[in-house]
Amino acid sequence: MSDDTPSARAAEASHGAAADPLIRVTDLRKVFPAPRGTKGEDVVAVDGVSFDLMPDECLAIVGESGSGKTTVARMIVGLETVTAGTVTVLGQDRTSAPRSLRDRRVRAREVQYVFQDPYSSLNGRQRIGDVIMSNLKLHGAAGDVRAAAQGILDSVGLAQRFFDRYPRELSGGQRQRVAIARALAADPKVIVLDEAVAALDVSIQAQILNLLSDIKAERKVSYLFISHDLAVVNQISDRMIVMENGTVVDQGGTVELLANPTHPYTRSLRAAVPGPGWKPVRRERLAS
Numbered sequence: 001m002s003d004d005t006p007s008a009r010a011a012e013a014s015h016g017a018a019a020d021p022l023i024r025v026t027d028l029r030k031v032f033p034a035p036r037g038t039k040g041e042d043v044v045a046v047d048g049v050s051f052d053l054m055p056d057e058c059l060a061i062v063g064e065s066g067s068g069k070t071t072v073a074r075m076i077v078g079l080e081t082v083t084a085g086t087v088t089v090l091g092q093d094r095t096s097a098p099r100s101l102r103d104r105r106v107r108a109r110e111v112q113y114v115f116q117d118p119y120s121s122l123n124g125r126q127r128i129g130d131v132i133m134s135n136l137k138l139h140g141a142a143g144d145v146r147a148a149a150q151g152i153l154d155s156v157g158l159a160q161r162f163f164d165r166y167p168r169e170l171s172g173g174q175r176q177r178v179a180i181a182r183a184l185a186a187d188p189k190v191i192v193l194d195e196a197v198a199a200l201d202v203s204i205q206a207q208i209l210n211l212l213s214d215i216k217a218e219r220k221v222s223y224l225f226i227s228h229d230l231a232v233v234n235q236i237s238d239r240m241i242v243m244e245n246g247t248v249v250d251q252g253g254t255v256e257l258l259a260n261p262t263h264p265y266t267r268s269l270r271a272a273v274p275g276p277g278w279k280p281v282r283r284e285r286l287a288s
């Protein structure tokens, strides 16, 4: 499968050999056992999921709520144990959960995670500049850490005056820029963006998507972009996989798949993509 992705083909054309995937997951499975002492059933959240994330690629994982997108991502970064299957990151086996703090740091340098709600993922008592400086130091930055942090904030469009502010003093879009800046401070190869623009207004969403595209071009970082919103995925991803009930039911180039969705589930997701001029209210109505 890795040999036939658009990115692999491009790499093959330019280097004469297929590039190695940054992330490879094979037959990934996650079962959440029913809580002890209850009559509930085990939840098979992810079942037989396989895909590659190639260098310089934005791969989207799409699917409705509960389809297993976040669980896949959490297994990749070691926040969730793997029931079966394998996770390989930069050629290293990362199937087992990190065993030590050091192990956790090494893995955080490979893959950083940006969550949907930066309010809860940012420490409210830490100033913005400190958020970035701490992650720089944690990942071994040398030299003038303050200047480096200012440079990163600048690269996400946050002026110097934000350096001493607290997260509560920022808008949602600005907070998400801070979350992206914090991820960049680790200089990762991959950033997992889990519904990273879902909580933002459409105009702010567009700004953040543009920012992510610029960062990707400048830093050669790859994205695993999780979203339930095909309109958003259409703007940013090169390739997408479609999940339903824990399994991959469809995959392909974003443009091709959205233009000609063949699987009924992809078609139904496609049908829910709002037309031009849509309002969130209208989208809620569509979803209900």
Ligand SMILES: Nc1ncnc2c1ncn2[C@@H]1O[C@H](COP(=O)(O)OP(=O)(O)OP(=O)(O)O)[C@@H](O)[C@H]1O
Binding pocket: 032, 043, 044, 045, 063, 064, 065, 066, 067, 068, 069, 070, 071, 072, 228
């Ligand atoms: N810690 C947990 N314990 C038990 N079940 C869980 C746990 N985490 C997730 N699940 C279940 O696993 C399934 C997949 O959840 P997951 O969060 O991966 O979905 P998702 O596609 O990210 O959904 P959303 O779009 O709403 O974020 C769901 O049925 C969910 O209820």
Ligand SMILES: [Mg+2]
Binding pocket: 069, 070, 071, 194
């Ligand atoms: Mg999720």
